[in-house]
Amino acid sequence: MKDQTMPIHQASADAFLQDFHHVASIGATERGGVERQAATDDDRRTRDWFSEFARAHGWSVDVDSIGNVFATVEFVPGAPAILSGSHLDSQPRGGRFDGAYGVIASLHAAAEVQRRVEAGALAPKYNLVVVDWFNEEGSRFAPSIMGSSVFSGLMDRDEILAVRDLEGCTVRDALEGIGYLGASQGPRELAGYAEVHIEQGRILEREGVALGAVDSSWYTQKLDIEVFGEQSHTGATAMADRRDALVGAARVTLLVRDICSEYPAESLVSSVGQITVEPNSPIVVNSHVHLVADLRANDPAIVQGARDALVERFRLVAEEERLEIVAKDFDIRPNRYYPQEGVELQQRVADSLGLSIRRMQTMAGHDSVALNTVTPSVMMFVPSVDGVSHCEREFTRDEDLVNGLAALTGVVSEMLTGALDGVAYPGRPTVAVEA
């Protein structure tokens, strides 16, 4: 155990931080964030940087048919792979830590592992593959967690390639456009997956704990809501004659937010994130609004109860406002449980490194949730200042980033020598994940 959990040397930590802060300059926004939505030119630039890093270390790089990029550190030709990674894409005006941290930490963990193997300090039985999953964010192309879900067989590749952004561009065309629509299938035989990520919540910060070992994910679903009214003149139409779809959408937006207060504090979170309005002209009453609401709770019954109550309230709004409101469930993601052995592995590694750690849940979705259906997966968190995420002021301190790198390096080293061999993982969800 001791060999695999050595702390990271200062020079390695510095090299990692230098790379991390360099990648944060790609697509950098004025207020300290990044904007690198999936398959845009800035997403391409991070992928090019990833590929150059891998090749400079002598690793092979290949791209699969949904744009996931794999860098293979071969130790045992023909052996199964331990995967480690996250995603380099971001939300519009997103933070520079979400996703990118996990990919860059994985690259540096792999470099450290390679050094230890070459020094005779580690004898892997598997190969190590660092991965940048395509479109985890789902902002340009919905749904989120796209590349890892296709890789894991949870979404159909051809259906996903045909998904369009709001401008009508397909995933296929966007990936071809940036030169990242590959022909590889990626590693075929898997022995495990590890991912490190910022918490995106305040628990670790509040408790002053260095690491979070994620044992499960919340139950989540989205509602696709369409409101239909009638277009008319904002100046000449009598108020009594207006059937204003935007008024209906405003009431839907407030219902989605307000329902959380009917449950114990923070047991349910729910917001409308996306809204599309037609015809959206200053002097026209709108005829059509499309909204996407996101509901999450640890307890599936809470999400389902809130969803049923909302749909019934939408019906009343439609009646009162003389509108039509259609709500459809999509992107339902059940609770997922990470293998207990992976949580314990993280605790052992943290103990060896002298770092504090606690078990926790994730409210946000991650690529590891998809991977956990096909291979034993480990999800690790580091603290997030103020818990803010998907925004430019998202922040994690260098010290916490390096702690996470050391822990990931230890976990990956253990997995490469068989620490999670034979471990049971949940397999395919019984509730369908709809695209």
Place this chain on the structure above:
Amino acid sequence: MKDQTMPIHQASADAFLQDFHHVASIGATERGGVERQAATDDDRRTRDWFSEFARAHGWSVDVDSIGNVFATVEFVPGAPAILSGSHLDSQPRGGRFDGAYGVIASLHAAAEVQRRVEAGALAPKYNLVVVDWFNEEGSRFAPSIMGSSVFSGLMDRDEILAVRDLEGCTVRDALEGIGYLGASQGPRELAGYAEVHIEQGRILEREGVALGAVDSSWYTQKLDIEVFGEQSHTGATAMADRRDALVGAARVTLLVRDICSEYPAESLVSSVGQITVEPNSPIVVNSHVHLVADLRANDPAIVQGARDALVERFRLVAEEERLEIVAKDFDIRPNRYYPQEGVELQQRVADSLGLSIRRMQTMAGHDSVALNTVTPSVMMFVPSVDGVSHCEREFTRDEDLVNGLAALTGVVSEMLTGALDGVAYPGRPTVAVEA
């Protein structure tokens, strides 16, 4: 009087209706409307049709430096002009009557007047100029009533040419792009303006009256409202930590609608028509929303009182939701009164034609409101089925369209022979119209 107010012959009415329904095919939508926003390719096609009609009748055509198109029927070289027209642009998915009816009726009225002059039945002292005003609708480029306001000196030409649409294209580039940025100044000396338009309300239909003689316009203003919150994760951010700009915008939208119920029925109309949301991603709490609200009443004190109450309520919403809300007044348009002599002229013409007529107000803005500040102007309405407008099911019956054409022909004939000579008109507004 009798000579000038002859009914329209069946053949002339048919030719007019044929042209009207032909123009409605340009930019036609699936559900019976048109989409010809200002300076788009379909707007250009209607302008080309207008120019061809004029040239085929031997009239000269010129375009001014804000894209207004003038067709001059010269009777007395060097004499002042009577203008008659409206606009060929439409709202997105707009109706086929709004604006286009007035332009095409003006062209056919001019052709009829020309025939009467050639037959020796009419001896004009002025020339007749038919006009298609640029961008009355204001959907692509705000504010509305753009071309006629620049022509009348109410808006600055260079400022307006620099206005951008939501894609960043300027008015200047858009007009150059369709070949309608001209160098003419249009007619310099004016003797009056006439416009016929659908009512966009239910009064004429309800009362079974053929014509409306508009004597005044409502007081109107817009509010430009910006809501600032903080971007965060719809899944991972605690509800108590969210500062959701879309929630603030939803409350603003409902306040703007609901305030009308605090005033006597239909004395105030108010809606949010346009909303722009950032970053507008399914799993991101929004940081910034921009809204445009439109408030109108006959009584300026009602608009001003509602405006003050709204701004105070926005302040409370901002406080409760921990947001910043900034509201700015713009596009303030005071009540305007059309010359009494023009209203009486319409009544005389209607009597001669055996058509019923009533005085009324306009809640919607029109190019004639701008023209009335520089020359005595006449505004005429025909019935509108169900009063719906700015939508695809906007409808006026052929019979009503022809009645309006006959009345317009009579009014223009009278104006050409001096019926409104020396009439006082309101001149420049004392309240500034802001772009």
